[in-house]
Amino acid sequence: MEAANTNLQNEVINLIANLKNYIKIPVGISNKHVHLTQEDYDILFPNEPLQMKKKLNQGDDFASDKLVTLIGPKGSMEKVRILGPCRRYSQIELSMTDARALGINAPIRLSGNIEATPGITIRSPHAELYLEKGVIIAKRHIHVQTDDARLLGLHSGQNVVVKIESPERTAYLDDCEIRIGDDFSLEMHIDTDEGNAVGASNDSIAHIVDILR
């Protein structure tokens, strides 16, 4: 009886230790988009406030009503959405396929890390603006709310392996960086290339299967 109890206790301890493996993480697929400083926004859309079209899941992020054209050395892309609210830095997030089509050799970076990144031209119906830097391919990441992170034993900057199940394309993805914030809610962000590669949709669920470092 005592042995059985100990086994059960061990199982419970293991279960709690591995809680993060049982958590269902909703997957959000990010299409190419633009973040702008207020200053850059005002050049492109003078006297037109940035309005919310759809609220997004993280903090006060929203998809705005404003679209711009991106122009690179090899091509251009129309109807690229600006996300709000305005930020302290202007940043353009592309998939690798988008970057290649525009002729821009963009690095994989976490949002906000834009030092020594390539520039791009942005055109609105009113103006054209050349940004000297800010083009990135967003590194895949998982947003975790601060209290949830504590409960799950996850730390900012950790990289984890997740499994995403999909018909015929179930995949394990390495290098998923944990990002923690008070106003975050649990969600994994991948781009359209990654989503297509693993057959994911916005209904997909990711499970953490391993922690790397």
Ligand SMILES: [Zn+2]
């Ligand atoms: Zn994100």
